[in-house]
Amino acid sequence: MTRIASAETRSIPADGEPSPVPHAGHGAERAADVPVVQLDGVVRHFGGTAALDGISLSVRKGEVVGIIGRSGAGKSTLIRCLNGLERPDRGTIAIEGRDITGLSEAELQPLRRRIGMIFQHFNLLSAKTVAENVMLPLKIEGMPRAERRERAAELLDLVGLSAKADAYPSALSGGQKQRVGIARALAARPALLLSDEATSALDPETTASILALLKDINQRLGLTILLVTHEMEVVRGVADRVAVIDAGKIVEDGPVWSVFSAPKAATTRSLLGAIRPDLPxxxxxxxxxxxxxxxxxxxxxxxxxxxxxxxxxxxxxxxxxxxxxxxxxxxxxxxxxxxxxxxxxxxxxxxxxxxxxxxxxxxxxxxxxxx
Structure with a gap:
């Protein structure tokens, strides 16, 4: 039987030390009320251009939120700010209630273990096996080898690749590579999974299988997922909420069914054009x-x-x-x-x-x- 711990089973705060799950009561209720992601008035300029222009967004534990927009809308800058690779000029970004905007690089390192990342082009190490790729974050963390191997086996079972543990990335299909990327992103039991155009390089059938896997992981582990994409089909397939970003601003935010049925912003209507019926x-x-x-x-x-x-x-x-x-x-x-x-x-x-x-x-x- 696969033994996959949920995000609550082993909570690691920013100092990197495991802490027990809060006991039932007011403390646990307060912890549950703290958004996993909280952005307030985030601004980021590059030269005279505002890549992010007053972004405010809250993401609750267990939500799957799609961030969608055209190329150049600010999606990539937003995701880089969330994992601390970019610093906002103004505003605050809190992960599990902790403001990360003023942290040093050393202080950010343990916090980044709470954030898993999956990428468009997989970013696997070609000279390492599938299992070694999954174990890499745990090796960096200092986990003993036996525990790393056990954790990798659990995750490869979860993503349906147990039989490929000793294979190299060159022997895998695109969908299998992305499954390895997902397993690696989950290795350190993150509180937040960031997906940066993770299905853009995949065919429609493979995309559907990856989205089904992400939804299953969300439901089984209670994991919070933020999907950055330009594909409305991806949002429709897996997200609970969608936030539409245009010129560095969030122009629409709501449940997927609500936004898809009655889009208010011109940008949203344009993005929905490919999948929302219109009169020819x-x-x-x-x-x-x-x-x-x-x-x-x-x-x-x-x-x-x-x-x-x-x-x-x-x-x-x-x-x-x-x-x-x-x-x-x-x-x-x-x-x-x-x-x-x-x-x-x-x-x-x-x-x-x-x-x-x-x-x-x-x-x-x-x-x-x-x-």
Missing amino acids: PAIVAELAARGERVLGVDLVGPEAATLLAALSIELKAPVRLVHGGIDYIQGQSVGRFFITLPAGAALPQAIAFLTRHGAHVETTGHVPDHV
Whole structure:
């Protein structure tokens, strides 16, 4: 049986010494209330450019939070500030309640053992075996060899690579290399796992398997995970929350299902364009030429599957679905539909009905002047 300790089993504060898990009571409740990550007003300039411009973000224990944005938005600078490789010009960064912004390099070293990192290009040592790569952080920490080997065996079992312990990275596929990277990142039992574009170099099938592994690790170990990515599919597949960063600012933050169903920021809508249904221009032109009235309808919840049928009953006329459908995100039904109304149907009546049922409605195509 695999024996993997959770993040609570062996808590290591910044001085590097193990400490017991708090006993039940007020002390334990206070410890649980402390965010694993807390950023307040973080600013980082490079020359005259603000890579981070007043970033504030809180991540609770056990959350999986996606940080998403275009290239150059500030994602890489943010992750380097979190592990102490960059120092902010202003603001504070706290890891498990400890402000790291004023720590010396020596003081940062034990704290970094509380932060695991997985990378886009794996960063494995080619001259070391899979097991030796996983054991490396523990060797640096000074753990005895027998304990290192036992821990590596546990982690390779966790990521499904026990049979590859004595193989070298050159013999592994991309997905297997990333699994080794994940095992290595977990070696020192971190409180926080940072994923820096960890699936960008992988094909879609392998990406799905890595995301499933990260979600399993999150659920089994209660590990807090921060995913830095430009791929909305990655966020949808594993994250609980998503924060959208643009020009060094967080422009949107919320549960994944909420942000995906009703994005507020223009940046979010643009990033979602590849996976969120939109009315193709050819259909827009065809409907406009026929003078048809088109409604874009967004709705979250069980009614997403039945609302169009209910609207037909309300209008006493058929409603035609021309594009869109229902997605399922975090257990929520998220509907996005484009519909046309039959000739003579009352547009205000349709919009009022849909709005009463919690839908967000936009009009496109031909809309009469008096509406």
